[in-house]
Amino acid sequence: MATSATTTVNNIPSKMKAWVYSQYGKPEDVLKLETDIAVPDVKDDQVLIKVVAVAQNPIYPKRMSGLFKANDxxxxxxxxxxxxxxxxxxxxxxxxxxxxxxxxxxxxxxxxxxxxxxxxxxxxxxxxxxxxxxx
Structure with a gap:
């Protein structure tokens, strides 16, 4: 008989930090650190991953400047x-x-x-x- 196990993690914060931009322009002008972003709700077929470090993709500044959109x-x-x-x-x-x-x-x-x-x-x-x- 197969069983499934569910692990619940109780120490997931409700808020997180994120670098965001809401308008086009040079990254140094439009990129802002937000410290009060809601952690997204996780559905049954999804996972939540804690990111400790990131690198900037060379395409991001081009997107921020408006050269192309995220769905291009x-x-x-x-x-x-x-x-x-x-x-x-x-x-x-x-x-x-x-x-x-x-x-x-x-x-x-x-x-x-x-x-x-x-x-x-x-x-x-x-x-x-x-x-x-x-x-």
Missing amino acids: SPLPLAKHVFGASKVAATASSGKLELLKSLGADLAIDYKKENYEDLPEKFDLVYDTVVKLPKS
């Missing part, structure tokens, strides 16, 4: 933000068409091909999962 696709943004003339992206074979629909000029199945072994050469490799030591 990152692949066309590579052309706009980084000045790329051609964008290649990697995914598993089931996601290659999605990459093309998001604006990738070259969709690479990372399970079958290593981008370093391809005849195409890349000026910039932006690794969002820190798996490529040369990116």
